[in-house]
Amino acid sequence: MIETTAYLREQLAAIYDPEETRAISRWIIEHVTGYTPAQQILAKDTPIDPQQREAVRMIVRRLKLHEPIQYIVGECTFHGLTFSVNPSVLIPRPETGELVEHIVQRHGAAPSLRVLDIGTGSGCIAITLSRQLLRPQVMALDLSAEAIRTAQANAERNGAEVRFVCADLFDPHLTLPGPFDLIVSNPPYVCDSEKSDMAAHVLDYEPHAALFVPDDDPLLFYRAIARRAHEWLTPGGWLYFEINAALSTETAALLVAEGYSDVRISRDMEGKNRFAEGRVGAGGG
Structure with missing residues (x-):
């Protein structure tokens, strides 16, 4: 998971500022693997499987086309509640x-x-x-x-x-x-x-x-x-x-x-x- 985090931060650095890059990287990994941010820290040495790796790369490609992360993952948080969103x-x-x-x-x-x-x-x-x-x-x-x-x-x-x-x-x-x-x-x-x-x-x-x-x-x-x-x-x-x-x-x-x-x-x-x-x-x- 360390490698995936590093890949995301490298790829997203040209799109987002450092704080957004860190937050979106955590969000992508949670979406793909199911690991919460806290679990990601504990499982930092656990590699993700090839299917998950390709899912991460697909999300990065969509982000580079400026598609909102909320539409890609299909949801966002508002006032403490989670909402499904789409175009x-x-x-x-x-x-x-x-x-x-x-x-x-x-x-x-x-x-x-x-x-x-x-x-x-x-x-x-x-x-x-x-x-x-x-x-x-x-x-x-x-x-x-x-x-x-x-x-x-x-x-x-x-x-x-x-x-x-x-x-x-x-x-x-x-x-x-x-x-x-x-x-x-x-x-x-x-x-x-x-x-x-x-x-x-x-x-x-x-x-x-x-x-x-x-x-x-x-x-x-x-x-x-x-x-x-x-x-x-x-x-x-x-x-x-x-x-x-x-x-x-x-x-x-x-x-x-x-x-x-x-x-x-x-x-x-x-x-x-x-x-x-x-x-x-x-x-x-």
């Missing part, structure tokens, strides 16, 4: 975990909250809130049938009760069995003009429909959700978004214009304006 869904990001943590800190003691997650993808937000809030009723919406299937499998994997709905947010006839106390969404928000700044592992492999919006209307999802949320939120209910940091001022202005109170922009761990929130009035509008 039909975005790979959950740490900043999305920060949004979930903010919601849990604010609402974690309130029982039986009704929660709607719009654009659920892998289901990471809905499932984590289902597990961490106090007996919530959680519904999750996505346009992609493949994403819904992935999210349903993740709910079963993590023992979460979530009702999934495959539907189009922009369908004017869409009705949902609300009202909801909270609506949360991490919708597409990267402008088409920003594609040139994206890393290859994102641009070449992750679903563009879940990432990009047109330059001439970058807030179209936020506007649609904010307007429909007046129908779906209970009076005093909260709306939470992950946002494009470059459009934080515009997003806040949109929420104010759509009649939300307590509008607030907050920063992620990197200091970027990454989250927006607002509340419907006591009269529901």
